[in-house]
Amino acid sequence: MALQRLCGMDKLPFMMKNDAFVLESEKNELRLGTHNLGNHYALLAPPFEKPAETLPKILARSPGVCMEFKHGTTTLGFIYQGGIILCVDSRSTSGDFIGSQHMKKIIELNDYMLITMAGGAADCTYWDRVLAKECRMYELRYGKRITVISAANMLANTIHQYRDMGLSMGMMLAGFDGDIPKLIYLDSEGYLVDHTEFAVGSGSTLALGLLDTFFKWDMTDREAYDLACRSICNAAHRDAYSGGIVRLYHVTADGWKNINNTDCCDLFEHFEKRKAESRASIAAASESQSETGSELPISIIS
Helix, strand or coil: CHHHHHHCHHHCHHHHCCCCCCCHHHHHHHHHHHHHHHCCCCCCCCCCCCHHHHHHHHHHCCCCCCCCCCCCCCEEEEEECCEEEEEECCCEEECCEEEECCCCCEEECCCCEEEECCECHHHHHHHHHHHHHHHHHHHHHHCCCCCHHHHHHHHHHHHHCCCCCCCCEEEEEEEEECCEEEEEEEECCCCEEECCEEEECCCHHHHHHHHHHHCCCCCCHHHHHHHHHHHHHHHHHHCCCCCCEEEEEEEECCEEEEEEEEEHHHHHHHHHHHHHHHHHHHHHHHHHHHHHCCCCCCCCCC
16 A cells, blocks of 8 residues: 555565464564654654764765755844844755755744744754644634743743754744733754844844844834844845845734845845945035034944
8 A cells, every 4th residue: 555655564574464463573563663653743753862963973984975964044033112023034055055045934833923943944844833733723722822932832842852863943933922022932952032132043143233233122113124134134145054035024913914025135235225325425424514614423324
C-alpha cells in the first residue's frame, strides 16, 4: 500500500507475513518503526543528542562532505502609541548562498495574532503551524480566542522539551490581549521574554542602532512605518545575509494589517534620495544663514 511505503512499514519483514502470531521482538520492531505516529506533534526526534554538535563530527569522517550551520535574517518589532509594528526582510540563506529572496518571515496565525521567524526555516515553519493549530483548537474548545501570553507559554513549554535537539528558532509573537499590546520573544531554548522592542537575526544590531536612535512613543503611524522600514534597509544594506523584500505589518486591537511589501533596494534608493535632499536643504539654509550672520540650528538628518 502507498501509505505503508510512505511510512516505511513495508520494509519491516513481519508486515509481509500473514501469521496471526507476532513475536515479541517483532512487536518491538513495529513499535520502533511507528512511534512517530503516536507523537502528538508528529516530530521524529533525531537519533542522537545535540545534532548541531554531533552531526559535523560524523560528517568529518566522510572526506569531501561539509555542512555548516549558518543563519541570517533581520526581523524587528516594537510597541508604540498606535499599536505594534513588525517588519522583516525576506532573504533565506543556505550557508554562504542565497536560497530564496521571497521567504515569508511573518506568519498570520489567525486574524489577530502574528509571529515572525528567524533561524532554521523548517523549524520555524513547523512550530508556527503547530501553534496555529493549537490556537484554533482552543477557540473551538472554549468558544473564545486564546490570549497572546497563553499562546506564547504553550509554545515555549512545548519547545522546551526539545532543547539540545538541534532546533534553531528566534521568534516574536505579537497581538493584543484586550486593549494591552503584547510583543513576546521565544526561542529554541524555551526562553520567553515579554518586552516592548526586539530585533532578531544576524542584522539585528544594525537595525536596533537606527531604531533606538529615532524611536518615540508618540510617533504617528506614518513615522512608525518609516522608522521600521529604514531600520530593516539599514541592516540589509550592511548584512550580506539579509535582503530581498521588506514586509511591514501593523497590529492593533482590531487585528493586523499588511502595510507594504517593497523591494529592499527600491526602499534604500528612496531613503538615500530623501537623505540627499535633506542635506541639500540644510546646505542651502547654511549659506543663507551665513550671509545674514545668524547661527544655524542643529538638525538631525534622517
